[in-house]
Amino acid sequence: MEFYRSHVLVCGGTPCVLGGCKAVRDALIGEIHRQGLSREIKVVETGCLGPCDLGPVIVVYPEGTFYGPVKVEDVPLIVEEHLLKGRVVDRLIARERPAEKEIVKYEAPSYLGPQKRIVLRNCGLIDPESVEEYIGRDGYAALGRCLSQMKPGEVIDLVKRSGLVGRGGAAFPTGLKWEFTAKADADQKYILCNADEGEPGTFKDRLILEGDPHSIIEGMAIAGYAVGADKGFVYIRGEYVISIERMQKAIDQARRLGLLGENIFGSGFGFDIEIRKGAGAYVCGEETALIESIEGGRGEPRIKPPYPGTHGLWGKPTVVNNVETLANIPPIILNGPEWFRGFGTERCPGTKVFTLTGDINNKGLIEVPMGITLRQVIYEIGGGIPGGREFKMAQTGGTSGGCLPRELLDVPMDYFSLAEAGSALGSGALLIMDDSHCIVDIARCFMKFFRHESCGKCTPCREGTDRLYEIMDMVSSGRGRAQDIDLMTELAQVMQRASLCGLGQAAPVPVLTMLKYFRDEFEAHIADRTCPTGTCGL
């Protein structure tokens, strides 16, 4: 193996790619070559490093110096000063807002703060296109341990004891889900990885896939061993071009090394994975719609029961796990359930990956222990609200999540606490809005999204999303009627209770929480025909 005195990690997450990181990477390689340093310094394109709004970002090891945003024209300076002469280029060091605090070292506690990286353990640290680098960080050791030292039932038992619950939003205990499929008697079973991340504002699965695709392969293979499945599919949003590319490369590498395919590690267990691309329907993130889509049907949910655990893909017992759930599996196997339970809360052990967006100083990808408060996330990690404005509300869990007001800033961020507050942790999107936004206008935008994404199968969702949008549109344009608040509340409740799948059941959640916590703004639009924030044109 080659030895390099320095590594330069270039973030290759989609936000940085859009910011021009590929050109920066090429410039770095060219400049390092020009300076004759090619045999001493290696440039590595990694997955997401986290602070997406500072991109393109790079980290120089072994110092851990964090630069960003880096432009192509900055490259000669970095190479000349830092890599050749060993002098940090202060001017280019990444700075967190609002205090313009320097992030001198990427992994320093001052930067990560309350974050804890289990899922993102490799993201930003390794070259996601190198299986060797994954293996160098204990990759596939968990699979090896399962296949050589554990019975399938023991794997399930371990996952059950870890208390891991599904990270796609429904928070169903993962071990229990595996057990249902393990117990089902069938000639064929499947493991599906749900990477159809469609929730607006959510991009954590994309960045996990981009940053550490082998962790998903390993998680799926372990799941396959546990339940007796020899075939898996990763269903990835078609728009996630980089995720698809890197996942395919990872699958090819794993096959080449015998980590996928027949008789893995000589254990007699075989497992293989194929990628299926989503065609852009939000509803296909719902597990049964996803299954329909893989089968070639129209992306629409099926009636449950029967559940996929016993009647899934092509009618066979099928485990459907979210990307983040699967990425948790290898470290849980290696470190044990007690270790995992050391993070997070009693009911929700472990960490959660969030994407921070909206009116917040530091946007991007974070991973924190379950149960951290919303206030900590916004103010300790996110750096608070920019521009001297006031916090108004936070929407947790994506567009189908609830909107929480200032009074609920101290709610613990775990599945159960948020559900009790009428919201949801959901997919982990966190959208922060300041006091310049009109609630009615926001609600109208949300409903426009759901009106577009409802699959149209069941009445409450198909017609309900249409009508909620229609009424919101009337209210926001000063045509609201006195009875509209009650009508929307009743309709939203019926949608929540009677819709066929999670889409229709969750679509009214933002509306219900907004009507609950910001009712006065709706009333002002209807009764006074005015918008208190003066933003929606009334």
Next chain:
Amino acid sequence: MVTLTIDGRKVQVEKGTTILDAAKRIGIDIPTLCYHPDLEARAVCRVCVVEIEGQKLLQPACAYPVSEGMVVRTNTQAVRQARRMAVELLLAKHPQDCLQCIRNQNCELQALAERLGIREVRFERRLRGLPEDHSTPSIVREPDKCILCRRCVETCQNVQGVGVLFPAGRGADTVVTPVFGNDLADVSCALCGQCILACPVGAISERDDTERVWEALADPSKHVVVQTAPAIRATIGEEMGMEPGTLVTGKLVAALRRLGFDKVMDTDFTADLTIIEEGNELLERIKEGGVLPMITSCSPGWIKFGEHYYPDLLPHISTCKSPQQMFGALVKTYYAQKAGIDPANIFSVSLMPCTAKKFEAERPEMRSSGYQDVDAVLTSRELGRMLREAGIRFDDLPEEEHDDPMGISTGAGAIFGATGGVMEAALRTVYEVATGSELGDLEFEQVRGLDGIKEAEVNLNGLTVRVAVAHGLGNAKKILEMLRAGKANYHFIEIMCCPGGCVGGGGQPIPSTMEIKGKRGRALYLADRNMPYRKSHENPAIKQIYAEFLEKPLGERSHQLLHTHYTSRSKY
């Protein structure tokens, strides 16, 4: 067995029973809309939702299986609110032109709105403004009335295996439509009309031809002749309010005379004629090494389906026209000659269980008399409309006989209307013609009943003739795929397009469930048993027409008037 509690009452049912059926056992009728007893539950309308203790979500009774100890509440505030909301949401986009609608007073949405006491719709009335489809002679689509229950989709795709109707678009823009928004005439639709029977509202209906028939009846220069298809005698009573399965042959004839038809004759006569021609064709194919198995050709929905999807198998289909078209060709030749009437003045009406018959009558091949052989086709529902408009009290009518000569028929002709009937009628004749000996037991039980595919073997002087019967295009497909794969080891196959055969035709009374179709079929077997002649070749009118006009089976005149050919309609 599973014990559960519904509305405070314990009930024991088999495992796998739905909440809907369990509730029925104890006298609770949970309202439904997208549910249909013959179709797999889709649970999309959400009208039948109920509360299950321990669950936050309401669950659809039509699809949710019972489990031990389950506690269900079917009539709570939350349940009523959800049901009414679902109906209110549907009504807000429904035209609500009930008074002019073809399904007025036989509409499940109308009945449900009444039953749930919907007195206002709180949402803006908003129609989708979708174009109507009048492209075929058989079926009219009015998508604005569609409530997206998908019963037609399920029927078209999974029962009939045709699959020309799909949901397209998403959310509030979802419509049920032929592919790419085409009209039905532009896609491979069999025009069977099973979607009409499935539709709970007036979104799909038959093309109504009653006005053309009224005009002909009012025209003194026209000699208006009507033929009555076998299945109609078992269903028109039902259409007029009698119990399903009431046999009303005599009243039907009386009713048609009162409407003013000049002659009331019987398709059963040409059903008998079909048996003679088709039976001889079969024997000839067996004897001379023709294409086997031979498939029946009475069902125009099946014919159109075959032309679209199985053009390679067309040589298997008997060249015999359907009884409707044999009748049409003869009424303007044989009958016109005999009665001394200029065929130009004959207006030939057929009374059919079928929407595809409207298409068949307009096929260019069906003009062998020199005129369009059948001028107008009415379904049971259309005749019902005419009788009600004319104020004819059906159950008070006397029993009358069909007119001569094309009104004389046998029991073999009557059972054409039930699945397996054509096969049974053919076997009665083929056996006796081929063996020269009399058949002991006339009733071929193996080919009766509602099993999707039925098989039988008959020994004809040492030759074992293997036959199969399929009804519903979904079942037909199974046999046709076998045939394509060279695995259909039969001599003769009966295919009926509609589940249950013609008693379940797309023009039959609504509702038309399999249970009801079974009752209608039994009425036809009763008719058979009551007939003086039960074998087509014993029909004296058949003997007479060969003696006077046709000369012999498969003769030159037969070829000219009674046989046809088929055209590939494959799109690929």
